[in-house]
Amino acid sequence: MNLPNKITISRILLIPVFMIVLLAPFHWGTVHILGASLPVTQLVAAIIFIIASCTDWVDGYYARKLNLVTNFGKFLDPLADKLLVTAAFVALVEIGYAPAWMVIIILSREFAVTGIRLVAAAEGAIIAASNLGKIKTWIQIVAISALLLNNMPFVWIQIPFAQIALWLATAITLYSGWEYFIKNKEVMLSSK
Template sequence: MKRYERFRREVLNLPNMITIGRLFLIPPVLLWMDIADPFLCVMSSLVFMLAAVLDIIDGWLARRSGLVTVFGKFVDPLADKMMVAAVLVYLAADGRMPAWLVAVLLTREFYINGLRSLASSEGMVIAASAGGKAKTAFQMVGICFLLVHYRYRMPGFDEMIDFHRMGLIMLSLSVILSVLSAVEYTFHFREALAQHKQGD
């Protein structure tokens, strides 16, 4: 009974259930990325935005309820990266964005994850930089715009908004921020490692 209670608290708590639920939102987003159907494009973007909002909610709930667990720390970033990577690859395959943009963004993620793993193995924690957070914001908005794809007249605007073009601009900015934040993170890692070795 105690083992079940420990398992339920570690894995089956509400924040983790929300995180796991986000994984089930990936198939609808990919399925509705139909460039020939404007309605499905909007639906795909809305589901992607829902996943992004749930990402904020599950983290807030975990901290507020004192339910930050090892499982949650593993699954939460995994769900983020699975969603973003899957959508970026599908967007490139659908011709909505250049493949090199996807390559740069995913390579950056692998590189940062590698540094974080090294830092963790040395007992170091390096906080996310402002550049990294800005990169994520531009990336999420850019993906949402690319998923919408079509031109629409929005309230308060006289001209039609080209969501595809705006999405590409946002993702291009996120690529620049990705590279800059990766360089920044590398310097922070080097400084933290030097301090760590001095402390030893």
């Protein structure tokens, strides 16, 4: 297994660590940073999530730089993104930071796209993530990070950045899903 794929797998392995820290019933106190108050466990979970998210850029960088782009990596990388984002959004609903209806819209798109990728893979085709799909993922990551950090550092200037980012993530997720289905309709129509 090459280095980029190992980095991608590390992103998947960080998901349960993130979930345990965020949802565990223990608390280490509260911190106050840049106008935001949040439990230490939530801050640690946010840091783990951000580190896991950054591995997406790192694995892609090394795959291109070292010419190690593989079909396995093209399939695993977006799957790792979806697993991380899914876990984070479900956790945000659990702790009351994101409305379930928005998360359902976002996750429905993610599962539908993964389904098309699986159908394509069964037919011998690998559908890599599009540029819009990558932008969508990063907007979701920004929204999740802002929600986990209780809108830090925007609290003191009273801009609801986390909520704006969540609305933007929902909108771009819907649009990118529509574009994905239009671009890959042949895969759906040609499957047996």
